[in-house]
Amino acid sequence: MGRKFIDCREIPSDVKCSLALVADTENELVEAAVLHAVNVHHHQDTPELRNRIRSAIREGSPPAEAAHRAA
Structure with missing residues (x-):
């Protein structure tokens, strides 16, 4: 069983x-x-x-830096 993650940096947010x-x-x-x-x-x-x-969940671990910063 592999690790799963969700990274808020990938989701658009005012925060x-x-x-x-x-x-x-x-x-x-x-x-x-x-x-x-x-x-x-x-x-x-x-x-x-x-x-x-659930649709934002990815396999593995989050990268040290975000691919792009949410606006």
Whole structure:
């Protein structure tokens, strides 16, 4: 089982967040990312948010530097 990650630097945001979350399972990662999205980015925990988070999950570990900075 490989690591999975989501990197806020790759998601457009007014906050310009630099947080990256890493976990062994997709479910664990989604739960952590939802908490972050709700508490920091003020999103509502909805099925649509969870689907967007799941679609942003990648295999491996986040790069040390972002490919591009979210606007």
